[in-house]
Amino acid sequence: MSKPKQQPLRVVQITDCHLFAGTDGRLLGLCTEDSLGLVLDKVRKEQPQIDVILATGDISQDATPEAYLRFHKHLESFGAPHYWLQGNHDITLPMISTLGGRSRLSPCVIDQAGWRIIMLNSSVEHQVPGKFTPAELDFLKASLEESRDRHVMICLHHHPVPMGCKWLDTQVVRNAAEFLAIVDAYSHVRVILWGHVHQASDQMRNNVRMLSSPSTCVQFKALSDDFAIEEDLNPGYRWLHLHPDGSIETAVSRVEGVRFVVDWSVKGY
Numbered sequence: 001m002s003k004p005k006q007q008p009l010r011v012v013q014i015t016d017c018h019l020f021a022g023t024d025g026r027l028l029g030l031c032t033e034d035s036l037g038l039v040l041d042k043v044r045k046e047q048p049q050i051d052v053i054l055a056t057g058d059i060s061q062d063a064t065p066e067a068y069l070r071f072h073k074h075l076e077s078f079g080a081p082h083y084w085l086q087g088n089h090d091i092t093l094p095m096i097s098t099l100g101g102r103s104r105l106s107p108c109v110i111d112q113a114g115w116r117i118i119m120l121n122s123s124v125e126h127q128v129p130g131k132f133t134p135a136e137l138d139f140l141k142a143s144l145e146e147s148r149d150r151h152v153m154i155c156l157h158h159h160p161v162p163m164g165c166k167w168l169d170t171q172v173v174r175n176a177a178e179f180l181a182i183v184d185a186y187s188h189v190r191v192i193l194w195g196h197v198h199q200a201s202d203q204m205r206n207n208v209r210m211l212s213s214p215s216t217c218v219q220f221k222a223l224s225d226d227f228a229i230e231e232d233l234n235p236g237y238r239w240l241h242l243h244p245d246g247s248i249e250t251a252v253s254r255v256e257g258v259r260f261v262v263d264w265s266v267k268g269y
Contacts, residue, residue: 008241008249009113010049012080013155014039015056015195015237016215018089019071021064028229028262032061032217033070035235038255039216040074043237046253050080052110056195056213057087057123057157059095068098083110086123087157087196088130088171106155107139109147114244116147122156122173122194130158130196131174137182144186151246153191154183161210163197166225171196183208190246193238199230200238200252209248213238218262229262 014036019025023033043050053075060067075082084099085106086092092105099105106119120140122130132140144152160176162169173179183189184206191209198220201212214236221228236254243249 006244007113008243009115010047010051011054011117011240011242012043012047012050012052013054013056013193013195013213013238013240014043014075014216015213016058016087016198016217017055017071018058018061018215018217019067020060020062021066023070025061027061028218030217030260030262035255035260036071036074036216038258039235039237042253042255043078047239050078051112052117053078053080053082054117054119054155054193055082055084056155056193057085058089058195058215059084059087061089063089063091063094065094065097068094072098081110083108083117083119085119085155085157086121086125088123088128090123091125092121107136109143111147111150113242114150115242116143116150116152118143118152118154120154120156122158122160129171129174130156132179137175137178140179140182144182144189148186148188150188151242152186152189153193153240153242154189155193157194158196159194159212160192161203161205163199163201163212164223165197165220167227168197168220180205191240191242191248193240199233200236202250209250211238211250214252214254231262234258234260
């Protein structure tokens with residue numbers, strides 16, 4: 001009699017929500033609370049079983065307790081454990097308060113179904129570009145050493161490799177070379193996943209899947225020299241199925257049937 005097939009670890013990534021203290025807050029003219037609600041409605045329809053939800057930074061635009069509490073309430077409604085990491089617009093202390101402690105805020109690890117998910121804080125408070133502290137890199141090395149019997153996905157907010165957008169690539173992780181040198185020393189790393197760039201990408205680097213994901217609000221135009229918005233792509237999220245053999249299924253899903261209006265007079269965020 002054949003063994004029943006092991007189920008994958010089913011992960012949903014939500015990123016760059018840019019919520020405000022008030023529900024009417026707007027980023028580049030778009031109401032971020034409304035767009036997040038539409039994305040989460042789509043998650044409910046498409047993902048009947050979720051093992052883990054990952055919020056990969058810029059949860060709030062104004063780093064207010066009200067925004068974090070509202071976001072927490074949204075995710076709690078799914079009944080799945082959710083883990084957060086800091087983006088460049090976030091502040092750690094109100095996030096810790098909202099989560100009731102540090103255990104679900106980066107740096108932290110999630111061990112489940114033969115996988116280890118490592119959540120890393122690439123953000124420097126009150127600065128836009130990312131940079132890992134020595135303590136964060138030590139946490140990464142220790143977490144990788146302890147998980148050689150597992151497959152690993154590493155999550156951060158900032159992009160560790162260039163995106164081909166000149167303006168965005170000034171915001172890459174400052175010590176990305178040091179981070180990637182650590183990753184390269186461990187053959188059980190399968191995926192690196194990030195937010196920040198408000199656009200989807202999928203590439204391979206040294207046998208590691210490198211993934212970025214759309215924002216739940218405004219989308220940035222790919223391959224642009226200067227700040228630019230992509231008006232033809234709607235807000236969305238990424239889902240991942242992490243299989244016990246180390247293989248990965250993943251795709252981006254976007255809100256459909258709604259036209260989002262962006263304020264083109266704004267030249268930054």
